[in-house]
Amino acid sequence: MAAPDLGEPLAALLAACARGDQAAFSRLYRATAPKLFGVAVRILRREDWAEDVLQDCYVRIWDHARDYRAGLAAPMTWMTSIVRNRCLDWLRRPRLEVAGGDDTLLEAAASENPGPLEALERSGDAGAVARCLRALEARQRQAIVLAFQHGLTHAELAAHLREPLGTVKTWVRRGLQQLKRCLEGA
Amino acid sequence: MSWRDKPELRQRLAAEYALGTLRGRARERFRAWLREDAALARNVAEWEGRLFPLALAVPEMQPPKRVWTSIADRIFSGEERARGSIWNNLLLWRRVGLLASGAAAALLAVVAVLAPQSRQAAPELPASYLALLSDSKTQKPVLLVVGGRRSAELHVRTLDPAIHVAGRSLELWTLPKDGAPRSLGLVPRSEKSALRLAAAADQALGNVPALAVSLEPQGGSPTGLPTGPVLYTGPCVRYW
Numbered sequence: 418m419a420a421p422d423l424g425e426p427l428a429a430l431l432a433a434c435a436r437g438d439q440a441a442f443s444r445l446y447r448a449t450a451p452k453l454f455g456v457a458v459r460i461l462r463r464e465d466w467a468e469d470v471l472q473d474c475y476v477r478i479w480d481h482a483r484d485y486r487a488g489l490a491a492p493m494t495w496m497t498s499i500v501r502n503r504c505l506d507w508l509r510r511p512r513l514e515v516a517g518g519d520d521t522l523l524e525a526a527a528s529e530n531p532g533p534l535e536a537l538e539r540s541g542d543a544g545a546v547a548r549c550l551r552a553l554e555a556r557q558r559q560a561i562v563l564a565f566q567h568g569l570t571h572a573e574l575a576a577h578l579r580e581p582l583g584t585v586k587t588w589v590r591r592g593l594q595q596l597k598r599c600l601e602g603a
Numbered sequence: 604m605s606w607r608d609k610p611e612l613r614q615r616l617a618a619e620y621a622l623g624t625l626r627g628r629a630r631e632r633f634r635a636w637l638r639e640d641a642a643l644a645r646n647v648a649e650w651e652g653r654l655f656p657l658a659l660a661v662p663e664m665q666p667p668k669r670v671w672t673s674i675a676d677r678i679f680s681g682e683e684r685a686r687g688s689i690w691n692n693l694l695l696w697r698r699v700g701l702l703a704s705g706a707a708a709a710l711l712a713v714v715a716v717l718a719p720q721s722r723q724a725a726p727e728l729p730a731s732y733l734a735l736l737s738d739s740k741t742q743k744p745v746l747l748v749v750g751g752r753r754s755a756e757l758h759v760r761t762l763d764p765a766i767h768v769a770g771r772s773l774e775l776w777t778l779p780k781d782g783a784p785r786s787l788g789l790v791p792r793s794e795k796s797a798l799r800l801a802a803a804a805d806q807a808l809g810n811v812p813a814l815a816v817s818l819e820p821q822g823g824s825p826t827g828l829p830t831g832p833v834l835y836t837g838p839c840v841r842y843w
Contacts, residue, residue, distance in 0.1 A: 437809045439679055446671060451663035454670075459661045468670050475674045480730050480843055489648045494655040498621075501658075505623050505630070546656040564624050565657045571624055593618040600653055 427492035428485075435483035442479055449493065450475075453500045460504040460568035470507055474500045505568055549599035557592030560585055607636065613643060621650035678753060679803070729754075730843030732804050734814040736835040745835050746790065748775070748814060750804035752843065757798040757807075759791055766816075766835070767792055774819045776829060777811040777839070789823050790816060814839050 425444065433441030450471065457467035457474075477499055485495055550558050560578065563569045569577065575585040607613065619625040620633050637644045729751045736746040745766050750757040759775070766773065773790035775798070787807065788798040800807050815836040817829035824830050 437805045442678070443671075443675075446674070450670070451665050452658075452661075454666040455661045455664040456658050458664055468666060471666055471670055472673050472677070476677050479678050483841075489645065490652060491655070494648075494652050497655060497658045498651045501623060505626065509627065546653065550657075561622065561654075562657060564622050565654055566661055568623050570626050574624075589619070589622070589624055590615060593615070593622065596653065597614075597618070 428487050431478075431482050431485050431492055434479055435485070442482075445478075446475060449496060452493070453496060456497060456500055457504050459566055460501065461507060462567075466507060467504075470500065470503050474503050477503075501568070508568060545600060546596075549596050552599055553592050553595055554588075556580075557588045557595070560588045561592045561596070564589060607640070607643070613646060617643060617646035618650045621647050621654055728842060730841070732808045732839055733842050734837050734839040736814055736816055736837035738835055744837075746775075746816065746837075748839075750800070750808065752805045752808075752841070753803045755800045755803055757787060757800060757804065758795070759798055760795050761790070761793075764794060766790075768818065770821055771831075772819050772821050772823050773816050773834070774823050774829070776815045776817060777807060778813040778815055778836075779811050781810075784815065784829055786824065786827065787814075789819075808839055811839050813837065 425448075427445065427448065430441045430445040430448070434445060453474065454467060454471055457470050458464055461467045461470065474496075478496055485492065489495075490498070550561070553561070556578070560574050563574055563577065571582060571586050571589070574589070575582045578585060616625060616633060620630065620637075625633055637647060731752060732748075732750050734748040735744050736748070737744045743763065745761070745763040747760045747762060748757055749760075761767075767790075775787040775790050776784040777787060778784055785807075787800070791798070813836055815829070815833050817824070817833045818831035819829070820831075
């Protein structure tokens with residue numbers, strides 16, 4: 418499940434981009450775009466919006482490649498955060514067209530148990546997170562996965578999970594605390 | 604006592620920011636704080652690292668080819684897009700005007716002045732190279748050179764019209780980290796004008812810590828290298 422390996426570490430490609438190396442940027446795009454597009458489509462639920470967001474994000478990645486700090490985050494984590502942030506900003510715009518969104522994924526996620534985590538547990542780095550997520554109460558886990566992967570707000574979580582807002586907020590808060598404790602103990 | 608002095612609250616907000624449940628104006632305010640609070644930014648980065656594996660569980664999707672085409676257009680074509688000419692940016696000129704009127708100032712000071720200081724969104728300048736050339740004797744700034752990094756135009760503003768010498772030309776050079784000076788063209792005699800580059804400024808200035816102006820025969824150096832005295836120099840820095 419890791420990003421496709423084209424034989425070059427992403428950090429080296431980012432460093433080349435910081436020097437203005439356009440060919441390196443093209444390789445970086447090929448290696449990472451399918452993952453980041455998937456992340457954007459999942460949050461925005463509209464492929465046309467995700468295309469716009471992806472464009473903005475790669476221009477931003479090119480412009481800010483020299484700001485990337487390897488000590489602070491892995492390259493894919495850094496780029497994923499740029500995409501997720503842009504998606505969440507995008508969703509702040511007046512939601513005139515949201516009715517066109519594809520809700521089927523979301524409906525599936527709202528009813529599923531640790532399904533999406535199974536693949537994760539088999540992958541090395543992500544294994545600890547997957548194990549710690551599994552250790553959470555089912556509802557806490559569900560709220561966290563929905564919020565992260567689908568970009569749901571507290572209010573949207575409450576609506577989808579059919580629970581009061583305060584309850585959902587508590588699940589999220591406690592789930593995050595326990596996740597951190599579990600990962601630090603791992 | 605502000606929330607920012609409370610460690611548990613900082614952790615919680617950093618976590619909810621990374622998760623995405625901190626939204627709306629609260630998210631914007633938090634983002635502004637992140638820019639000035641390195642420890643908080645580190646907390647967020649840690650949380651992003653913890654949660655990142657959840658993104659790996661999202662199925663990949665191949666974006667249509669047009670996405671890359673648009674990105675490449677925006678990045679490599681050299682057009683400045685709809686952001687408007689740098690010269691029309693009043694904010695820039697007001698600030699540069701202030702600076703040039705105060706005597707000698709290093710270009711780094713320009714950058715410090717330009718850096719957004721307020722959390723209110725100031726109009727963002729396009730990613731640009733800036734060079735402020737000064738008289739090495741008097742330290743007086745005489746020439747400002749600005750070019751969008753993806754633009755093939757260098758904008759040149761003469762801060763002191765008295766630099767021009769009748770019957771001679773002033774030629775603008777890059778002083779690359781490695782290698783000989785390369786000509787960017789003659790300094791135009793009008794107060795504001797543009798020099799055309801062969802390619803985007805990224806190519807001409809990407810590896811250039813400084814610019815210089817030399818005094819040359821009318822029409823420029825006949826050799827392709829500076830032949831006359833170097834009169835003005837200054838650092839060339841990135842603004843983005």
